[in-house]
Amino acid sequence: MRCKVLDAAEAAFQARGYHATSFGDLMTVAGVSGGALHHHFPTKKALALAVIEERVAAAVEATWIAPVKAAVSAREGVRAVFEAVATELEQQGFVRGCPLNNLAHELSLADPDFRAALAGIFAAWRKAIADKIKADQQEGREQGTDPQHFAALAVAGYSGAMSMAKTAQDPGPLRDCLAALGQA
Amino acid sequence: MRCKVLDAAEAAFQARGYHATSFGDLMTVAGVSGGALHHHFPTKKALALAVIEERVAAAVEATWIAPVKAAVSAREGVRAVFEAVATELEQQGFVRGCPLNNLAHELSLADPDFRAALAGIFAAWRKAIADKIKADQQEGREQGTDPQHFAALAVAGYSGAMSMAKTAQDPGPLRDCLAALGQA
DNA sequence: TTATAAACAGGATGATCACCCTGTTTTTGG
DNA sequence: CCAAAAACAGGGTGATCATCCTGTTTATAA
Numbered sequence: 001m002r003c004k005v006l007d008a009a010e011a012a013f014q015a016r017g018y019h020a021t022s023f024g025d026l027m028t029v030a031g032v033s034g035g036a037l038h039h040h041f042p043t044k045k046a047l048a049l050a051v052i053e054e055r056v057a058a059a060v061e062a063t064w065i066a067p068v069k070a071a072v073s074a075r076e077g078v079r080a081v082f083e084a085v086a087t088e089l090e091q092q093g094f095v096r097g098c099p100l101n102n103l104a105h106e107l108s109l110a111d112p113d114f115r116a117a118l119a120g121i122f123a124a125w126r127k128a129i130a131d132k133i134k135a136d137q138q139e140g141r142e143q144g145t146d147p148q149h150f151a152a153l154a155v156a157g158y159s160g161a162m163s164m165a166k167t168a169q170d171p172g173p174l175r176d177c178l179a180a181l182g183q184a
Numbered sequence: 185m186r187c188k189v190l191d192a193a194e195a196a197f198q199a200r201g202y203h204a205t206s207f208g209d210l211m212t213v214a215g216v217s218g219g220a221l222h223h224h225f226p227t228k229k230a231l232a233l234a235v236i237e238e239r240v241a242a243a244v245e246a247t248w249i250a251p252v253k254a255a256v257s258a259r260e261g262v263r264a265v266f267e268a269v270a271t272e273l274e275q276q277g278f279v280r281g282c283p284l285n286n287l288a289h290e291l292s293l294a295d296p297d298f299r300a301a302l303a304g305i306f307a308a309w310r311k312a313i314a315d316k317i318k319a320d321q322q323e324g325r326e327q328g329t330d331p332q333h334f335a336a337l338a339v340a341g342y343s344g345a346m347s348m349a350k351t352a353q354d355p356g357p358l359r360d361c362l363a364a365l366g367q368a
Numbered sequence: 369t370t371a372t373a374a375a376c377a378g379g380a381t382g383a384t385c386a387c388c389c390t391g392t393t394t395t396t397g398g
Numbered sequence: 399c400c401a402a403a404a405a406c407a408g409g410g411t412g413a414t415c416a417t418c419c420t421g422t423t424t425a426t427a428a
Contacts, residue, residue: 019201020203105201106201106290109199110201115351144367149360150364152360152361152364156341156348157341163288163289164310168306169303173336176332
C-alpha cells in the first residue's frame with residue numbers, strides 16, 4: 001500500500017509536478033483511502049521527501065551511477081548513458097524530463113529539507129563521475145582532465161539537455177550535447 | 185499597473201513558481217485589486233503567457249543573446265556570460281535559478297501554449313550561439329566545431345549548471361562547467 | 369460637453385486543497 | 399488466545415484558490 005502510493009506519487013510528480021498533484025489524485029490513481037494515505041504520509045511534504053529519498057535517488061543510481069561505475073571509462077560511461085536515454089526517449093515518443101531536475105526546480109527553493117535531499121543526490125551523481133575520471137587517471141588516461149569540472153559538465157549537460165528535450169518534446173538536444181561533449 | 189503586475193508576477197514565479205503563486209499574493213505585492221488584475225489578465229494562464237513572452241524572453245535576450253552577438257567570438261561570448269552570471273550570483277549570496285528553466289520545468293508539460301512559448305525561447309537562444317559560431321567560421325576560426333552541437337552544449341551546460349547551483353545554493357557548478365567547457 | 373469604453377475596486381462564489389477525526393479491521397507479540 | 403498496536407476507511411473542516419460580478423472612476427473621442 002505504501003509502495004503503491006509511492007509509485008503513484010513518483011509518476012504524478014514526474015508528469016505534473018508536486019504542487020499540481022493533489023492527495024485526491026493519488027487516492028484515485030493508487031486506489032487508497034484518505035486515511036491510509038495520511039497514515040503512511042502524515043503530510044504532503046513527508047510524501048515528497050520519501051519520493052525523493054527512496055525513488056528519485058534510486059533512479060539516479062540506476063540510470064547514471066551504476067552504469068558509469070561499470071563502464072570501461074568515465075567518458076564511455078557518460079556516452080553510453082546519453083545514448084541509452086536518447087534512444088529510449090525516441091522510442092517512447094514523449095519526454096517527461098529528469099525526475100531529479102523536475103523536482104529540484106519546483107522544490108529546492110520551497111523548503112530547506114527538500115533542498116538538502118535534492119542537493120545530496122546531485123552531489124552523489126557528480127561524485128560518481130569524478131571518481132571514475134580519477135580511476136581512469138590511475139590507469140594513465142585522462143591526464144589533462146579535471147575530474148570535478150568534467151563531472152559538473154556531464155551532469156549539467158545532461159540536465160540541461162533534458163530540460164530542452166522536455167520543452168521541445170524532442171530528444172534531439174541530448175544527441176547534440178552528446179556529440180559536443182565527445183570533443184570536451 | 186499592468187507593468188507592476190508583470191513585475192510582481194515575474195519575481196514571484198522566479199522565487200516560488202507558477203503554482204505556488206496565487207492571485208492574492210500578486211494583489212498584495214503589486215498593490216492592485218482583484219478587479220484590476222483580472223481586467224489586464226483574465227486568467228492565470230494569460231498572465232503566465234505574458235510573463236513568458238514579455239519578460240522571460242527579454243531576460244534571455246539581455247543576458248545571453250545580445251552579449252554573445254556583441255562578443256569577439258562565440259566561445260568568448262559564452263565564457264563572458266558564464267563569468268558574469270557566476271560573479272553576480274557570488275555577490276548576491278543566493279541562487280534563484282534561470283527564469284526560463286524554472287518555468288519550463290513547471291509548465292511545459294502542463295499546457296501546449298506554455299510549451300510552445302518556452303520552446304521558442306530556447307530555440308532562439310541556441311540559434312544565436314550557433315549563428316555566432318558560423319560567423320566565426322566565416323572568418324576562418326572554429327573549423328572543427330559543429331555550430332548546432334556547440335550551441336546545444338552551451339545552453340544545456342548553463343541550464344544544468346544553474347539547476348545545480350540553485351539546488352546547492354552555490355554558484356560553484358557554473359565555474360566548474362565554464363572550466364570544462366573551455367576545453368570543448 | 370457628452371457618450372462610450374477602458375480601467376479599476378472589492379466583495380461573492382463554488383471548487384478544491386491538505387489535513388483531521390472517529391471508527392473499524394488487520395496484524396502482531398506475549 | 400488475547401490484548402495492543404498498526405493499518406486502513408471515509409466523512410468532515412477550515413482555508414485558499416481562481417474566477418466572476420456588480421458597480422464606480424477615469425480616460426478618450428466626437
